[in-house]
Amino acid sequence: MQACILLNPGPVNLTQRVRTALARPDLCHRETEFIELQNRIRRDLLAVYGLPEDKWAAILLTGSGTAAVEAMLTSMVPADGQVLIIENGVYGERMASMAEVHRIRYTRLHHDWNQAIDLEALEELVDRNDFSHVAVVHHETTSGRLNDLEAVAKICSARNISLLVDGVSSFGAEAIEFGDWNIAACAATANKCLHGVPGVCFVIVKRDAMENTTVAPRTLYLDLKKYLQQQDANGTPFTQSVQCFYALDEALQELRDEGGRHQRQTQYRQRMQIIRDAMTALGVEPLLKDRECSCVLHAYHLPDKLSYQQLHDELKQAGFIIYAGQGAFAKTMFRVSAMGAITEDDMHRFANALKKIINK
Ligand SMILES: *Cc1c(COP(=O)(O)O)cnc(C)c1O
Numbered sequence: 001m002q003a004c005i006l007l008n009p010g011p012v013n014l015t016q017r018v019r020t021a022l023a024r025p026d027l028c029h030r031e032t033e034f035i036e037l038q039n040r041i042r043r044d045l046l047a048v049y050g051l052p053e054d055k056w057a058a059i060l061l062t063g064s065g066t067a068a069v070e071a072m073l074t075s076m077v078p079a080d081g082q083v084l085i086i087e088n089g090v091y092g093e094r095m096a097s098m099a100e101v102h103r104i105r106y107t108r109l110h111h112d113w114n115q116a117i118d119l120e121a122l123e124e125l126v127d128r129n130d131f132s133h134v135a136v137v138h139h140e141t142t143s144g145r146l147n148d149l150e151a152v153a154k155i156c157s158a159r160n161i162s163l164l165v166d167g168v169s170s171f172g173a174e175a176i177e178f179g180d181w182n183i184a185a186c187a188a189t190a191n192k193c194l195h196g197v198p199g200v201c202f203v204i205v206k207r208d209a210m211e212n213t214t215v216a217p218r219t220l221y222l223d224l225k226k227y228l229q230q231q232d233a234n235g236t237p238f239t240q241s242v243q244c245f246y247a248l249d250e251a252l253q254e255l256r257d258e259g260g261r262h263q264r265q266t267q268y269r270q271r272m273q274i275i276r277d278a279m280t281a282l283g284v285e286p287l288l289k290d291r292e293c294s295c296v297l298h299a300y301h302l303p304d305k306l307s308y309q310q311l312h313d314e315l316k317q318a319g320f321i322i323y324a325g326q327g328a329f330a331k332t333m334f335r336v337s338a339m340g341a342i343t344e345d346d347m348h349r350f351a352n353a354l355k356k357i358i359n360k
Helices: 016-021 032-048 065-076 090-101 119-128 149-157 207-211 224-232 242-257 260-282 308-317 344-358
Strands: 056-062 083-087 106-110 133-137 162-166 183-189 200-206 297-301 333-337
Touching (some): 016 242, 032 200, 056 065, 056 207, 065 090, 065 162, 065 224, 083 119, 090 133, 106 119, 119 149, 133 149, 183 207, 200 207, 200 224, 200 242, 207 224, 242 260, 260 297, 260 344, 308 333, 308 344
Parallel strands (some): 083 106, 083 133, 162 183
Antiparallel strands (some): 056 200, 183 200, 297 333
16 A cells, blocks of 8 residues: 555654664563663653653553543542533543543533633633633644633633643644643643654653542553552553554654754644645635644635545545544535644645645
C-alpha cells in the first residue's frame, strides 16, 4: 500500500527516525533498559513544557488518548468531590459519558459544537455549586476550536477549583500554562502533536494535587496513583507497549532537536495558513474564525454538490487523507489537520488536488 499524506487528527505520518525506533531490540518491561527508557520519556514529557520534576509527574499508560482522559477523571475526582464538565464537542461529551459510567458526581455545561465556552454561564455555575474540579478540552478536535483555557482558569482559580484538561490534541504544540491555569492534571497521547505511534498515552499530574486527594480506585487498570507510585519506584504496574515507548522516546528527542513546542506550533500554523488561503481562494468556508482555531486542525464546510465521501475518495486517490465531521457535522463538514511528518510542499500539492476536484 502506498503511504498517503495523513491530514486526519492522528495517527500521523512518522519520520523515518521514529519509524526506525520501532525496530529496536526486544525488551522485557521489567529490565533496567526499559526503566531507563520509561524514566527518560517521563522526564522529556515534562521538559516539553519546562515543568520541574519535584512538582509535576508524567504518568505513562498503554492505551489510546481516551484511556488517559478516563484515568485522569477516575483518579482525580474524589467520592465527595464534584466535577463540572464543559462540553462543546465530542470530547467534552465523552468526559461526561466517563463520569456517568464511573458514577462520578458531575454537572455539564453544554454548548453546541461550534460554540465558544460561555464564560458568564461558567461563572454562574461555579458560584452556585461546590465543584472540586472543572474538566475541559483544550483543543476540541470536533470543530478545531482552541478553548480559552486562560479565561476558564481565571474563573476557576479565583474559587480554588482546579482544572482537569483533555490536552490530547494540543499537548506538544499549543501553549499550556500548567502552573498559572491551576491545572491538577492534563491527559494526552503519543500519536498526535508529539508525532509518536498510537499505543502510549500519559497524564501530567501536579504531584501535590495527587498526594492531597484520596480517591478510592474506580478502575483497576487506570488507577493513576498506583502508576505514579510504581513508576517513581522504577516499575510499572502492567506490561507497557515497549515498541510504542521506543517510538515516543525518539519522537520526543526529535521534537527537542527541531526546536521544541514553539517551533512545532509555528510549523503547524504555516501549514494551516497555506491550506486556509487555498480554501478561501476556492470559496470553501471555514467553520470558525481564524483566531478561534487551534494550530492543529481546521474544520471546513463541504463545498456545494460534493459529499464527504466523494471528496474523501477523490483526495485519497490523489494521496491525501482528510477527516469527516462527527455526528451532526458528518454531512456538512470536513477537517484538515497539520500534524506529523509532512511538508509545506505537501500542503501546496493538497491545495492543488482539492482545486482540481472542486473545479471539475
Ligand atoms: C483524539 C482525541 C482524544 C482521544 O482519542 P483516542 O482515539 O482515544 O486516541 C481525546 N480527546 C481529544 C480532544 C482528541 O482529539
